[in-house]
Amino acid sequence: MTDNLRVKSSKFIDETYKISFKFNSKTYYGYKGDTLASALLANNIHLVGRSFKYHRPRGIMTAGSEEPNAIVQLHKDTSRTEPNVRATEIEIYEGLEASSQNCWPSVNFDLGGINNFLSPVLPAGFYYKTFMWPASFWEKYEYFIRKSAGLGKSPSEPDPDIYEHKYIHCDVLIIGAGISGIIAAKTSAKNGFKTLLVDEKPYLGGSTIYQNSEHFKINNQISSSWLEKEINEIKKIDNLEIKIRTSVAAFHGYNFLLARESLTDHLPLHQRDEKVRHRLLKIRAKKVISATGSLERPLIFDNNDRPGILLSSAIEKYSNFFGVACGQKNVLFTNNDSAYETAMSLFQKGINIKAIIDNREEVDSKLVKEIEKNNIKVYKGYTVVDTFGYKKINKISIMQLSKDGQKVIGSKISIDCDCLGMSGGWTPAVHLFTQSGGKLRFRDDDQVFIPGIYPSDQISIGSCNGDFTLDEILIGISKKLKDFLDIKKTDYENLEIQSHFNKTKRNIWLLPSNKIIGKTKPFVDYQNDATAKDIKLALREGFRSIEHVKRYTTTGMGTDQGKLGNMHALGIISETAGSKMGELGTTTFRPPYTPLTFGTIVGRNVGEYFDVFRKTPIHDWHVENKAKFENVGQWKRAWFYPRKNEGMHEAVQRESKAARDSAGILDASTLGKIDIQGTDASEFLNRVYTNAWSKLAIGKCRYGLMLNEDGMVYDDGVTTRLDENHYIMTTTTGGAATVLGKLEDYLQTEWPELDVYLTSVTDHYATISVCGPNSKKIISKVIPDIDLSDEKFPHMSFKNTKIGKVKCRVMRISFTGEQSYEINVQANYGRSVWERCMQAGKEFNITPYGTETMHLLRAEKGFIIVGQDTDATMTPIDLQMDWIVSKKKYDFIGKRSLYRSDTIREDRKQLIGLVTENPKEVLEEGAQIVEDASKSPVEMLGHVTSSYYSPNLEKSIALGVVKGGKNMMGQKLIIPMENKQINVTVTDPVFLDKENKRLNA
Amino acid sequence: MFLIHCPYCGEREQSEFKAGGEAHIVRPKQPTELSDDQWAEYLFMRKNIKGVQFERWVHTHGCRKWFNMVRDTSNDEIKAIYKMGEKPPTKYK
């Protein structure tokens, strides 16, 4: 460690615990307690990355989550590697490996740096303006842009870590464990509220905990000592839960918050196995206290981005908390008293301060006087106009400000330095408050936005509420907490506070320069390389809304969401446009406050738990018999059962033929089943289906079509009358839940007078459908007691019966056009009944078939599948199903819409059949149908909805919808494909057995 | 995410509920008597208010009951909840 800048042992750093880590492949050492940033600074490394657009060398700027520059790629291996990790947040651990991002080939020699010299041709909106044309060039640009402009690399292997979600309900949530948060937590918990205190940092106490100045005292103790005692006390309170390393990502309405608790990121890799890495906390709090603190503002001047330029408060933290000097020749640049606090801290530690540049002309606070007393040169009424040093700052030049602060006057003074601290005052961290829907208020005195109107039961306290100094924070806190928590008394009624901080500030958003703005680079958004010049350009080009300027210049659109520079952007806009800051509004801060990993968001919902799926009671049999499955809604349905060497086509052809030639068996358990009971059940069905139901005899089944109120087909299925006031309705597999919901809606809201009860019984029954000419023989073997003669058990009827001792319902209904029986049995007997059918059907070559064969068979018969042959624009008339629409019924859902001027149009798309000129040619589902492809623009008449090769008809068949198709029987149409045209003829949609002879064959 | 007070179950997370559009649109008793325009008025026309809006909600993953809600769409404040068939609170009209 040649460049050790460790200045003084700090109680927050364990110097007995040395940790080695790698940065850009070189090994360094730090101590337990260090962040990667503090450890790098201790090794005198400032340069950590390159900027996004100009590839300018960039260094560590802050000591917290607002860091725009020091973002690194963590880990080497392809599954754990993580981009955009802020070096200021990651705690070092043995074996840590980090590297710079956004530089190629290396951070010290970066080809993209040439952009910096090209910057006159890279103004705001450059990417929009340039890469829009010519479009064909995009491919060429893209390669280089991606290579040189990306922010890090994403992992290429699955994430091996474990993540989880947890719900937390509490009375009071306190966000931020600085001095305000600690006071609030203790007060809340001691008054019996179930309290949760969270902080993103690995320690409690915020910035007060490393405040060692005699100038800030509480009850005559140095503020940090006082706070330490408070912290020790709150740790003993039972109903107070404290979570460190927990960053609140989102604050939604009704006090619902998401927070990420980081559990293993600070541990050596070998200690992380089997442990949860991140936990997403879903917090519902009765009351929320935001004590999120504030962020120091940078100052905007030419070349304010060089490595070695930090926020003044960061320099103070590195020295006080981490015991690291950021430089040996420090200069501070400020417009308020904060930098003098930093100066005092450095001075006490013996760290050299060369000068303080203060925008203010007259400053005589106690802090300033003390600095001057110690012979530190203070330039009052001056500003920095330029900085020098490519990979690290080595010199600044300063000039005097004019009285109005608009110009610089006099001559330049140069000052050598290796570190420059900036303080532009403070910005309350109101991000979470605004996320929750809170409205901000602009405070003119010191140009800050503070919480104005609260949208839920919450308050903001401390510096996030604009109370920046120790006395401001503490004087009102007791009353605020009493009012908010509705309590009588706190421990903080009469604190004795000593705070020597002068609040005057000279706010100049864009500091003047001796150069014209076009020749300067005053960065506003460091991460996205947006400068004040870009903002002014955007305004010149006519952008006015802050949201537009933001997108055009990309200000505030980086991973840090512009935490440092957004206020300056607003300030520059309002100054340039001559509008008032408070009236301009602010840009919206969106969740998450700091980036979340995808792992945290998905938690345990990965792999097979990504989405739940439903299995039928016969599922395992399908698996054992090598079925391929398809997803239908959440169901896994057997799709086809390939035998050796069979592909899907061969399997489906075989299954389809077997079902018509002898016997097929289908697991139809997924069909939705709704049990309908009540004295008004028949009337209810009359109202929800298009056809009439009152006269359906007990023991009979009927097919029904359900419409939406707009007349469009919504669902279909067979409903059976089990008894006088008892029906069982079947719905499509995918429609089961929504149909039930719709029926309940009508019952509860339109027809509450009807005596009807609906129960979903989909999961209660297994449904086995046996079809084909030999189906009757098979069923007679499975259920010998039942009379299967066509007289006693005709098509569209049902019987209650038993298989052994097990009750079952058998319906004689058909979706294939073959004679078929559907056995419904209590779900847990499903597999054994299925196997009995297989056993009984063995001599008839009973063939299990899946959904694909089912679709083919029904297409041969011209039966529609709702959702495949229909979308939400098809009426029953369009489907040529006029026969199912009752003319006699006074009303049913959708009836009135069937004769709206739009639904009676003759040229609506209507369902038709299609056969190809070449019977071997199978159409593609979704293919367009046209009449004349030669004249342009080609009029699209419709499209193919279902298409198969029918092994039973030995030709290609298809269903489609075509404008005015009903009246086009026999007409020739064209299906234009990529490199050919297919000639088709319009036919009736029923291809097989128009007379329905097979039903009773 | 809202906390919704189901009139039958009590306070529950929004994820248990579904919104069902504007409330108090009564299905015409005699649709066949209506002109196309009158039917279209019932079928298609819905308000989209910035401010206080009357809505239907259903406790899908709970009691499955429909109820009405008065909600300020500008800040998502739920002002009132009442059962189907009950009169809407007049003060928000």
Ligand SMILES: [Zn+2]
């Ligand atoms: Zn409920």
